[in-house]
Amino acid sequence: MHFASDNAGPAHPRVIEALAAANEGHAMAYGEDPLTARAVARIREVFEAPEAEVFLVASGTAANAILLASLAKPWQTVFAAETAHIHEDECGAAEFMTGGAKITLVPGVDGKLSRDALAATIAGLGGRGVHGVAPGPVSITNATEKGTLYIHEEIAGIAGVADRAGVPLHMDGARFANAVAALGVTPADLTWRAGVDALSLGATKNGCLAAEAIVVFDPALARETERRRMRAGHLLSKQRFIAAQVLAWLDDGLWLDLAAHANTAAARLTEGLARRNDVRLLFEPEVNMLFVDMPRALHRRLLARGAAYRLWSGSLEGDDDDAPLTARLVCDWSKTDAEIDAFLGLF
Amino acid sequence: MHFASDNAGPAHPRVIEALAAANEGHAMAYGEDPLTARAVARIREVFEAPEAEVFLVASGTAANAILLASLAKPWQTVFAAETAHIHEDECGAAEFMTGGAKITLVPGVDGKLSRDALAATIAGLGGRGVHGVAPGPVSITNATEKGTLYIHEEIAGIAGVADRAGVPLHMDGARFANAVAALGVTPADLTWRAGVDALSLGATKNGCLAAEAIVVFDPALARETERRRMRAGHLLSKQRFIAAQVLAWLDDGLWLDLAAHANTAAARLTEGLARRNDVRLLFEPEVNMLFVDMPRALHRRLLARGAAYRLWSGSLEGDDDDAPLTARLVCDWSKTDAEIDAFLGLF
Amino acid sequence: MHFASDNAGPAHPRVIEALAAANEGHAMAYGEDPLTARAVARIREVFEAPEAEVFLVASGTAANAILLASLAKPWQTVFAAETAHIHEDECGAAEFMTGGAKITLVPGVDGKLSRDALAATIAGLGGRGVHGVAPGPVSITNATEKGTLYIHEEIAGIAGVADRAGVPLHMDGARFANAVAALGVTPADLTWRAGVDALSLGATKNGCLAAEAIVVFDPALARETERRRMRAGHLLSKQRFIAAQVLAWLDDGLWLDLAAHANTAAARLTEGLARRNDVRLLFEPEVNMLFVDMPRALHRRLLARGAAYRLWSGSLEGDDDDAPLTARLVCDWSKTDAEIDAFLGLF
Amino acid sequence: MHFASDNAGPAHPRVIEALAAANEGHAMAYGEDPLTARAVARIREVFEAPEAEVFLVASGTAANAILLASLAKPWQTVFAAETAHIHEDECGAAEFMTGGAKITLVPGVDGKLSRDALAATIAGLGGRGVHGVAPGPVSITNATEKGTLYIHEEIAGIAGVADRAGVPLHMDGARFANAVAALGVTPADLTWRAGVDALSLGATKNGCLAAEAIVVFDPALARETERRRMRAGHLLSKQRFIAAQVLAWLDDGLWLDLAAHANTAAARLTEGLARRNDVRLLFEPEVNMLFVDMPRALHRRLLARGAAYRLWSGSLEGDDDDAPLTARLVCDWSKTDAEIDAFLGLF
Numbered sequence A, B, C, D: 001m002h003f004a005s006d007n008a009g010p011a012h013p014r015v016i017e018a019l020a021a022a023n024e025g026h027a028m029a030y031g032e033d034p035l036t037a038r039a040v041a042r043i044r045e046v047f048e049a050p051e052a053e054v055f056l057v058a059s060g061t062a063a064n065a066i067l068l069a070s071l072a073k074p075w076q077t078v079f080a081a082e083t084a085h086i087h088e089d090e091c092g093a094a095e096f097m098t099g100g101a102k103i104t105l106v107p108g109v110d111g112k113l114s115r116d117a118l119a120a121t122i123a124g125l126g127g128r129g130v131h132g133v134a135p136g137p138v139s140i141t142n143a144t145e146k147g148t149l150y151i152h153e154e155i156a157g158i159a160g161v162a163d164r165a166g167v168p169l170h171m172d173g174a175r176f177a178n179a180v181a182a183l184g185v186t187p188a189d190l191t192w193r194a195g196v197d198a199l200s201l202g203a204t205k206n207g208c209l210a211a212e213a214i215v216v217f218d219p220a221l222a223r224e225t226e227r228r229r230m231r232a233g234h235l236l237s238k239q240r241f242i243a244a245q246v247l248a249w250l251d252d253g254l255w256l257d258l259a260a261h262a263n264t265a266a267a268r269l270t271e272g273l274a275r276r277n278d279v280r281l282l283f284e285p286e287v288n289m290l291f292v293d294m295p296r297a298l299h300r301r302l303l304a305r306g307a308a309y310r311l312w313s314g315s316l317e318g319d320d321d322d323a324p325l326t327a328r329l330v331c332d333w334s335k336t337d338a339e340i341d342a343f344l345g346l347f
Helices: A013-022 A034-046 A060-071 A093-098 A115-125 A152-165 A176-183 A225-231 A240-274 A296-304 A337-345 B013-022 B034-046 B060-071 B093-098 B115-125 B152-165 B176-183 B225-231 B240-274 B296-304 B337-344 C013-022 C034-046 C060-071 C093-098 C115-125 C152-165 C176-183 C225-231 C240-274 C296-304 C337-344 D013-022 D034-046 D060-071 D093-098 D115-125 D152-165 D176-183 D225-231 D240-274 D296-304 D337-344
Strands: A053-057 A076-081 A102-106 A134-141 A169-173 A198-202 A212-216 A289-295 A324-330 B053-057 B076-081 B102-106 B134-141 B169-173 B198-202 B212-216 B289-295 B324-330 C053-057 C076-081 C102-106 C134-141 C169-173 C198-202 C212-216 C289-295 C324-330 D053-057 D076-081 D102-106 D134-141 D169-173 D198-202 D212-216 D289-295 D324-330
Touching (some): A013 A240, A013 B013, A034 A053, A053 A060, A053 A240, A060 A093, A060 A134, A060 A169, A060 A198, A060 A225, A076 A093, A093 A102, A093 B225, A102 C102, A115 A134, A134 A152, A152 A169, A169 A176, A176 A198, A212 A225, A240 A289, A240 A324, A240 A337, A289 A296, B034 B053, B034 B240, B053 B225, B053 B240, B060 B093, B060 B134, B060 B198, B060 B212, B060 B225, B076 B093, B102 B115, B102 D102, B115 B134, B152 B169, B169 B176, B176 B198, B176 B240, B240 B289, B240 B337, C013 D013, C034 C053, C034 C212, C034 C240, C053 C060, C053 C225, C060 C093, C060 C134, C060 C169, C060 C198, C060 C212, C060 C225, C076 C093, C076 C115, C093 C102, C093 D225, C102 C115, C115 C134, C115 C152, C134 C152, C152 C169, C169 C176, C176 C240, C240 C324, C240 C337, C289 C296, C296 C324, D013 D240, D034 D053, D034 D212, D034 D240, D053 D060, D053 D225, D053 D240, D060 D134, D060 D169, D060 D198, D060 D225, D076 D093, D076 D115, D115 D134, D115 D152, D134 D152, D152 D169, D169 D176, D176 D198, D212 D225, D240 D289, D240 D324, D240 D337, D289 D296, D296 D324
Parallel strands (some): A076 A102, A076 A134, A134 A169, A169 A198, B076 B134, C076 C102, C076 C134, C134 C169, C169 C198, D076 D134, D134 D169
Antiparallel strands (some): A053 A212, A198 A212, A289 A324, C053 C212, C289 C324, D053 D212, D198 D212, D289 D324
């Protein structure tokens, strides 16, 4: 009954098998091996983007920060939602790797920034010349940190604003697979066809051990990426082991199956919780993650009975048993109906 | 017949098995899992250093750069041998992570910096006050980039110079296991007992997939390390998979067995090459790596017949068949006598 | 009729005379000269702070950024009002010099951050451990960018919040003299006695050519400042010329006379404008600067007749003659009654 | 009898007068004033470079570091002589502003790097791909830190090597005026006509208070310079006061007259010292600066009798009265024959 994070789950057995298989014999280090070449080619295929530049790394924070550093000058500002992982959860990695670029927060709802608010925020920077920072990349997360989704049209709208401002559009796709699976669109539709210039494609949360890809659809934007990856210590020597994970994950659509399964598990959990009066959903969950308010006493009971999840606000300590505290509940690919039902049975 | 790098070899099967075993069930992310705690405890045990701070990462460049950034102020200079990996092979990662510290090269021979040259170099900085950079950490590599070793007494001598200058001593231990195995000393003797303040402990080259540990013997020097690791994107979400590798690698002395085997393989290779008139050893190999000069025509023949290794100087192109070109030949833990003999049979 | 900026005005003749006088003979460079020592001593006296560390620089942006870099770790965030110069007008200098620290905006009114909003903002960061950035220095500007003031009690309240969070309090005093003159308090009362740990003391806007002082009341916080100033190119070789300006400016209370004069000029201007129906004051001006809304047609008339000031919002272009556009009007120390009356006569 | 530095001397009276004259009335801040425009135009004229981009700053370290940051990527290395000011005397400012670029030292003699050594050093970097740092700008100083000169042909030779490597050529011209005056060539001949892409033009040491110009002959290389200057706090608000200094300094060839005078003074001093057996010249002085070895006892006598200069090696403390210690003797524009003769009379 572990709903703390999709990072808390195991890798899929096929990924482990692929690792073991990749472990035969020797291969040139630092990405000059055949598996890396195949993984890059496979990602281009999946995204229908033969020109895309692809760089494998082991962490999502690395993917985001290296990519933003490739897209932004130090005197620019990145535009992102208040809930963006790059703003709240990466300890300033983007600020570090860019050499001190800012992140300007754009208002929105449900973990999404709004197109109009973005346009207004960019306009609000203007007129300060060399004294103000310059507009830089727009960064959106899909699926969002709140378990919601940007659909193709929303992305295209945001891309239009970015384009008029002359700045690139980045997508943090830590849960990109969940978004594709939920929306039933192609990876291309949800990215470059909607105007996304570069993607951090996450596999770790969705069945891998440590595998992420930086995908730059416009190769002109990737001129600095290889050096920045190296210089940040993110070109692994035995790069073939990231590649092996990515290949197994993409093979036969495993990535989308796992994501769909996680989404379905979250839907089952949502349905179960929706029947209860003492649980309130904060956002309409669209992928594999939900945020709920429950009374403090209920949290205490659930956690004491063996459930695992993270409190997103408040503390178990306190006198008021009825005070609502927020929990984040995340379903990874490995959740079973039985585990969800067992959790619902604890209430 | 692959001698290109110890990074080119496979992981040991017990490491792969440990990964698969670690892949059961859920565990808290970002290092809050039991395996990570066990790996940290195990490293402290192996080094007889119960107070040491330990941080697992996936790349050796990351270990070095995060550690140096924890030890050096941006206006200091690191002292290192000309052949140091941090100087030649990490694309300026240390300069990046420190915020622009310098690396000052210290003369030496056989890939080692000399104690007296270090003292002279530090003294040579002096007298410029705020105009010059200040002395910072001394960084030595053991085993060195040239396949040679610092013995305990040499390290202690260098540590004395560092100490008198009031700066810490860092050891890049990408091949630390090879050094311990070759010298038959304890890990503690070769590090903190000799005056080393912090170690980058490499496991990747010696039987793991991607596993390195930052080991800071004086906890006061590690105050910034955790934040710097996070901010550089090097705290993996599924940290337990690095921990699993480290545990298997240290278990039952596997790490030293593998290193000893690699050293022995290199000795066999050295012995075979020493019999030939057209091969000249550049350094006396003490661990698992040798540098040899051979005529261009011989290189062409070996590579054409399926050997794999890296030219360290010169190029296969050229008219002069007799021109000596340098090769680096590295034996990883998986080298068999048969493979070495087959290589020697190609000559 | 030039109200564009207090940076647009001349230096006071006594400052120019002091420069000429300082230009006799030779003096050691880089601040090892007697004038610099005297200027430092004089600032300590004026602030009743014999232990303070003082560093002279030529630009206010330099003073702020060097000081914040001395006070903040790269993984911290500075807290500041939305209107802070460090946020809006310094092109990311603080982010650059700190190595990528964030600036977190704290709500407030009239250019001031509020104590309660600060406490809430700091609390709102919490709970993310190594994933979030850590709280860093609080930075307030006095007099503010909007021409308003923090009084001693407000500063002490903010200092209390900073203190409970374990972070230092910085004051951007680009117009500190105007604040002291307006409030009739001592420099010490408005800074360290109210809990300010470090001050950027501005002289350039108030009668100098290029002279600012970094004043660190707690010397323990200044350990990095000298190196950071040097490394950023802000230790001038002929440092005595900054010192000469500072000495003349502080001598006989000239700095407060000039500031009081500028404040009085702005009051006269305010009074004149308050009589008009088509002019609306946006903030209650407390020092030497006011923000007013006036119809577009009126702006056009004033500027055509020779007035000089900056539009703070909107554009002269546009069909609607009645649309209100914001102007910033700043009085420097050299404004005469005649100039103000001439400007008022243009309406 | 002050020979410590050309930074220790006064500004020329015409520069002070120009400052006083510039102090009339108001002018837009941050370089949008007419004097700044005139100073930029005047520098373009003097260099016969109508397309050059020019940026005024107050410190030579700032000029060098901002310029190198505009020319170099963080993963590049700058090539410079071991005696370069950017390497030895700027506390890592170039490393800081570039975001961690390296400086690679190029062998040479008399404070100059040699063309062949440069070619060899650049070639020596090669072959490491993404692992090594990439070649970046070459930086030479003219006149050098040792009081010697690069002539046009030497510069052109170095520029050829830089050009073949695809990297720009920077000149640190802290004493550029002394070089032009000594060589009797035009500023254009000594810079862009010889292949120099960008110049740090120093005026402070040669008769100004604090005035330096970044001159970028190829405007394409200056795209980042304005932002980098602002972000480093080096765009002064009352920029007109730097411009006024520059204009007075260039007017009627004052800059070259002052430099020629300083050079002549140094020649007189050299001649006087050459007559003595106990003084040994270390370099053949070509501009306004000489390095001499003299016995410790002689140093003690001279300094006790009121001479002022800097010891460049060794210490006055010591038993051996005959031990040779190195002094640097610099003549600024204000040195008189009488002062030099008085100094020579102390021996």
